[in-house]
Amino acid sequence: xxxxxxxxxxxxxxxxxxxxxxxxxxxxxxxxxxxxxxxxxxxxxxxxxxxxxxxxxxxxxxxxxxxxxxxxxxxxxxxxxxxxxxxxxxxxxxxxxxxxxxxxxxxxxxxxxxxxxxxxxxxxxxxxxxxxxxxxxxxxxxxxxxxxxxxxxxxxxxxxxxxxxxxxxxxxxxxxxxxxxxxxxxxxxxxxxxxxxxxxxxxxxxxxxxxxxxxxxxxxxxxxxxxxxxxxxxxxxxxxxxxxxxxxxxxxxxxxxxxxxxxxxxxxxxxxxxxxxxxxxxxxxxxxxxxxxxxxxxxxxxxxxxxxxxxxxxxxxxxxxxxxxxxxxxxxxxxxxxxxxxxxxxxxxxxxxxxxxxxxxxxxxxxxxxxxx
Numbered sequence: 157x158x159x160x161x162x163x164x165x166x167x168x169x170x171x172x173x174x175x176x177x178x179x180x181x182x183x184x185x186x187x188x189x190x191x192x193x194x195x196x197x198x199x200x201x202x203x204x205x206x207x208x209x210x211x212x213x214x215x216x217x218x219x220x221x222x223x224x225x226x227x228x229x230x231x232x233x234x235x236x237x238x239x240x241x242x243x244x245x246x247x248x249x250x251x252x253x254x255x256x257x258x259x260x261x262x263x264x265x266x267x268x269x270x271x272x273x274x275x276x277x278x279x280x281x282x283x284x285x286x287x288x289x290x291x292x293x294x295x296x297x298x299x300x301x302x303x304x305x306x307x308x309x310x311x312x313x314x315x316x317x318x319x320x321x322x323x324x325x326x327x328x329x330x331x332x333x334x335x336x337x338x339x340x341x342x343x344x345x346x347x348x349x350x351x352x353x354x355x356x357x358x359x360x361x362x363x364x365x366x367x368x369x370x371x372x373x374x375x376x377x378x379x380x381x382x383x384x385x386x387x388x389x390x391x392x393x394x395x396x397x398x399x400x401x402x403x404x405x406x407x408x409x410x411x412x413x414x415x416x417x418x419x420x421x422x423x424x425x426x427x428x429x430x431x432x433x434x435x436x437x438x439x440x441x442x443x444x445x446x447x448x449x450x451x452x453x454x455x456x457x458x459x460x461x462x463x464x465x466x467x468x469x470x471x472x473x474x475x476x477x478x479x480x481x482x483x484x485x486x487x488x489x490x491x492x493x494x495x496x497x498x499x500x501x502x503x504x505x506x507x508x509x510x511x512x513x514x515x516x517x518x519x520x521x522x523x524x525x526x527x528x529x
Contacts (some may be wrong), residue, residue, distance in 0.1 A: 331471015
């Protein structure tokens with residue numbers, strides 16, 4: 157079939173929306189009509205070259221849609237089902253997946269190729285070339301063919317634009333707190349970076365019973381958003397944040413620190429470590445540019461005060477359990493998804509959406525993939 161997608165042909169060139177040819181789904185694959193997809197800094201990293209991937213590539217990994225066709229052997233979803241995508245490829249049966257850690261699937265290494273999960277071939281073609289898929293999804297498109305293992309069926313009455321956020325930003329920020337940080341009621345929590353991931357870390361900390369929730373962001377508009385989502389204290393940077401946290405906590409600092417900056421930087425880790433209390437844990441869920449980065453850490457402080465630094469991918473969560481759970485919390489009023497969508501764009505305006513993301517104008521911009529210009 158013919159459909160449309162936003163393709164990145166070379167680094168720094170931006171996204172080109174054009175017609176593509178889409179093959180029918182094969183064994184274990186489904187054809188999905190994509191209704192909504194979020195604009196994420198990880199996709200921007202493809203264009204900047206900080207995130208390695210094959211080219212040309214269809215971007216997008218945070219999305220939701222409706223199943224229109226299924227290939228042989230598909231059992232998890234059926235035609236007409238509403239689905240949210242798992243933004244991390246998972247096969248569903250390797251040792252990691254079988255033990256509940258789909259976010260660390262043993263086949264995760266194939267993600268850089270952008271080809272189909274099992275046969276490493278393409279179902280998407282433009283200008284006579286095979287197209288790779290961001291996270292093996294390629295949600296910057298009106299339709300895509302993907303593995304059924306990355307589809308999580310949801311109730312039909314949940315708006316798909318809200319549901320799409322749970323695919324990446326929500327599960328990442330919420331899970332970093334509830335799964336990776338070891339939070340306990342009464343803990344003081346610091347969230348570094350108030351974007352699409354950070355506001356969900358704030359909501360999770362509030363839901364988990366944090367006593368105080370500190371948020372740091374250089375933009376005044378983002379600090380106001382942090383307060384509206386449940387932060388109790390905000391600061392512009394580490395220089396003003398550290399004395400505020402120290403004074404407010406009587407020197408105990410924060411037990412849980414969630415790093416949700418747009419791009420992780422080595423030079424930010426020492427100021428973050430300084431704001432972490434004894435036996436505190438730093439959860440790093442921001443992606444850095446690929447490759448090693450120089451670090452300067454106070455290792456005496458790290459050891460003497462038994463501080464921890466851990467990484468968290470996709471909220472350290474099992475998407476098959478976590479996505480329905482998060483949408484249940486949304487339905488019951490415990491998780492605010494509605495306020496997170498700050499702008500909607502047709503697929504043809506994707507470059508405008510990314511410009512707004514770079515300028516800090518949006519909390520979460522969403523592409524309405526079926527909207528025509």
